Structures are given as structure tokens and as C-alpha cells.
Amino acid sequence: THQWLGVIEEYRDRLDLPENTPTITLREGGTPMVASDWLSGLLGAEVWLKVEGNNPTGSFKDRGMTVALSVAVGQGAKAVVCASTGNTSASMAAYAAKAGIKALVLVPQGKISAGKLAQAVVHGGQVIMVRGNFDDCLKISRQLAEEYPVALVNSVNPMRLEGQKTGSFEIVDFLGDAPDVHVLPTGNAGNISAYWKGYKEYLASGDSTRTPVMRGWQAAGSAPLVLGAPVPDPETVASAIRIGNPASWDLAMAAAQESGGAFRKVTDEQILAAQRELASQDGVFVEPASAAGVAGLLVEHAEGADLRGKQVVVTVTGHGLKDIDTALSTFTDLVDTVVDADVTAAARAAGLD
Ligand code: F0G
Structure with a gap:
């Protein structure tokens, strides 16, 4: 049986690396594409989650x-x-x-x-x-x-983006072509730049027939790419994307423009609601920042955007266990149920009898 070898060995001929580069790997990549029945049903689209929390350290x-x-x-x-x-x-x-x-x-x-x-x-x-x-x-x-x-x-x-572009390769390898739309959270803007690079390379090599529209979602208090200017004091509950002056600004802008996409913003409340829904509807627990793309899809749906029949990929970037304090803080109604070590007491507390 084949065991996934990590992104360097799996895609070596696609990566622009110096000669004689050794391979330091923890067998990253090869992450699951999980069908979101919840989002697909809501949008009338075919929505896939690229679950990057399944990487060795829990993020892309x-x-x-x-x-x-x-x-x-x-x-x-x-x-x-x-x-x-x-x-x-x-x-x-x-x-x-x-x-x-x-x-x-x-x-x-x-x-x-x-x-x-x-x-x-x-x-x-x-x-x-x-x-x-x-x-x-x-x-x-x-x-x-x-x-x-x-x-x-x-x-x-640049070697970081070189590795991160393999996310696009895996998506196209799985779907058979690029999706219509690719949605992801954006902070320092490296990931959207890397995905766009990957999609363009697969188009150029004939491994796909098209590229997706790239949509990057920022947190409202940390949305320089939406505002068009750096934010001196960025704030958001999604600490992973609390960034006011993204390093890959120009590359990310090019990705949005060339693909016909855009950068937009979602509030902390929308992010946390999306995180909770994704966990309870689809069984996928992501950290707050990682839910920004899902929050964005929900916002566009509420605005009346028509994604019916479209193939949509949402990168969910990091595992929910990364930040349990924030996750639990949204459960204001969370009350511990404590009972004696007794089946009748447990059944009664559970409402089973
Ligand atoms: N999602 C998560 C979970 C992240 O950790 C980050 C970035 C992003 C999204 C945004 O990706 O920066 O490529 O636009 N985290 C960086 C860090 C900044 O230091 O871990 P980006």
C-alpha cells in the first residue's frame, strides 16, 4: 500500500528547488477533501473542505x-x-x-x-x-x-510559497480539474498567493483546463487588503490572522485581480458562528481564523449570491484544538451536568427516561 511521502517527494518535479536539496519531512500534505453536505445543501453548490488541520502540526x-x-x-x-x-x-x-x-x-x-x-x-x-x-x-x-x-x-x-502551492495540485488531482471558486482566510497573504501560483502552473502544464476565482476573507478588524491600506492596530478574535500589513500584499492583490476574485471581510461574530456551525454540521473542528472562509460563503449567500451548480473549495487552514479557549468561550450556555456514578442518574440527566 502506498503511504503519502510528503509534498517534496510527491511533487518534486513541480517544485523549483536548488540542486541537492535534502528532504526534511514529517509527511505533510495529502490532506482530505471532505464534502460539506451542510454548505452544499444550503448553497445548492458542490462544496469541498480542504482540511489542512490534518497536517502534522495541525495547519497548512x-x-x-x-x-x-x-x-x-x-x-x-x-x-x-x-x-x-x-x-x-x-x-x-x-x-x-x-x-x-x-x-x-x-x-x-x-x-x-x-x-x-x-x-x-x-x-x-x-x-x-x-x-x-x-x-x-x-x-x-x-x-x-x-x-x-x-x-x-x-x-x-519564496520557498514557503513553493511548498504551499501543492495545496492547489492536490485539489486539482482530486477533482480532475480546478474548481469554479476557491475560498480561504487571508492574513499575511502568503497562502492565497501560493494557491494562485499552483493553479496557474497546473493550467500552464495542461494538468487543468481552467483556474478558479480566488476569494480571500479577512477579519473586519484586520482587513488591510479590503481597505487598501495597512491597519496600524489590527484586532480580531481570530488571532492567526491578526495582521495589519501583509507581507505578500502585491502577490495577493494580483491573485484576486487576475482570477476575477476579491478580498472581503467578516466580523468576529460571523467567524465564531461559522466555526461552531462547521463543527456541529460537518464534524470538522477548525480554529477561528480557519472559519473565515466559511463565514464569507455564508455572508455571500445571505446577500443573495448565486453559487448554484458551482464547484467550490474552501481551505480550512488549522485545527480547532489549536485554540480551545476561544472555541469554548462561544458556549455561553455551556453547563456541566454532574451526576452520581449510577446509570439511572445518567439516564435521567440525559433525558432518556
Ligand atoms: N489561517 C491560519 C490558521 C493561519 O495560521 C494563518 C496565518 C492564516 C489562515 C492566513 O494565512 O498568512 O498565508 O494569509 N498564520 C501565520 C502564522 C501568519 O504566523 O501562523 P496567510
Whole structure:
């Protein structure tokens, strides 16, 4: 039986890598396409969820990190650095551990989830809390990489997008062609840029006959690509996408424009409602940021957009267990039911008798 080998081995001839690049992999990618019966029924469309929470560290970041770390190691790096809202750092720390090199993580103090922080720490990353936001952390990380012997593995490193574009390949390989519409949450804007690159490459090589419309959804308090200007003090409950000045601004704008798509925004309430619905209707638990695309689909449906008969793919970017505090905070009606260790008491409490 074939076991998925990770995105470098599966797509090596599609990746533009330096010669003699080693393969540092945790067998990332090969994530499931799950049919959303709920969204398909609601929209009259064929809606697929690309469930990126099934990656080794629980987010899509692993696709880019296997490539970025492999290339860095091939070039002799002994340490890597990144700024992060949590998932990039979790992924980088894991791949650096696998490679046996040092991981230096810069995160906005008090603004990343406990689960993601735990990942960076247990993988042996050195975590530096910055009194500032993600954009400040990225600026410092860039400077550190310029002035000290550490390799920057944020998505400004083109090797990250090179790996992340494999998400598109997997979708087309599965569906047989590109979908009509691709929806995803957008923060630092690397992922939408990578997906668009992948779709264009498959079209150019004849592996697909078309490219999808790309729709990126930002959180309302952190929506620079919607407003057309950086946001100095971004805010949102979706901490993964609390970013005011996306590094891949130009690439992302090009993706939206060339594909006939757009960037739009959803409120924190819409994000949390979509997260809860997705978990209870489809059995797919994602972190808040990852629900922004689903929230966007619901907004467009409510506005009267007609997606009937369309094939729609929604990338849900990270696992719900990354941030259980936020997930549970939406359950204001959550009341523990405590009973004696007794079947009658349990049945009565459950309303079964
Ligand atoms: N969803 C999740 C769960 C994320 O962690 C991120 C970005 C995004 C969506 C947005 O993707 O930045 O490519 O537009 N997280 C980064 C991090 C910034 O540091 O983990 P993007």
C-alpha cells in the first residue's frame, strides 16, 4: 500500500528547488477533501473542505515549512527564525527539531493561543515574546536574518510559497480539474498567493483546463487588503490572522485581480458562528481564523449570491484544538451536568427516561 511521502517527494518535479536539496519531512500534505453536505445543501453548490488541520502540526504551514527548512539546511543553516501568530512558529519548531537545528520564534506577547505556544516550546523552539503585534515581529525577524546567521522562513522566503502551492495540485488531482471558486482566510497573504501560483502552473502544464476565482476573507478588524491600506492596530478574535500589513500584499492583490476574485471581510461574530456551525454540521473542528472562509460563503449567500451548480473549495487552514479557549468561550450556555456514578442518574440527566 502506498503511504503519502510528503509534498517534496510527491511533487518534486513541480517544485523549483536548488540542486541537492535534502528532504526534511514529517509527511505533510495529502490532506482530505471532505464534502460539506451542510454548505452544499444550503448553497445548492458542490462544496469541498480542504482540511489542512490534518497536517502534522495541525495547519497548512507544514507544506511550506518542509520546503523552507529543507532548502535552509541544504544551504548550511544552523538556525531559523520566524515571526508568527502561532502556526508558523509551531510548524517551524517541529521541522527544525526534525532537522536538528535551532528555532527562534518571535510572537506578539499575549496574542497567540496556548496550544500553539505549547507546540513551539515542546519542539524545543526558543520563544521571544515581543511587546508589539505580528507586523513588528516580522520586521525584527527580517532584521535578525540580515544581521545574524539565522535563516528567515516566513512566507517572504519564496520557498514557503513553493511548498504551499501543492495545496492547489492536490485539489486539482482530486477533482480532475480546478474548481469554479476557491475560498480561504487571508492574513499575511502568503497562502492565497501560493494557491494562485499552483493553479496557474497546473493550467500552464495542461494538468487543468481552467483556474478558479480566488476569494480571500479577512477579519473586519484586520482587513488591510479590503481597505487598501495597512491597519496600524489590527484586532480580531481570530488571532492567526491578526495582521495589519501583509507581507505578500502585491502577490495577493494580483491573485484576486487576475482570477476575477476579491478580498472581503467578516466580523468576529460571523467567524465564531461559522466555526461552531462547521463543527456541529460537518464534524470538522477548525480554529477561528480557519472559519473565515466559511463565514464569507455564508455572508455571500445571505446577500443573495448565486453559487448554484458551482464547484467550490474552501481551505480550512488549522485545527480547532489549536485554540480551545476561544472555541469554548462561544458556549455561553455551556453547563456541566454532574451526576452520581449510577446509570439511572445518567439516564435521567440525559433525558432518556
Ligand atoms: N489561517 C491560519 C490558521 C493561519 O495560521 C494563518 C496565518 C492564516 C489562515 C492566513 O494565512 O498568512 O498565508 O494569509 N498564520 C501565520 C502564522 C501568519 O504566523 O501562523 P496567510
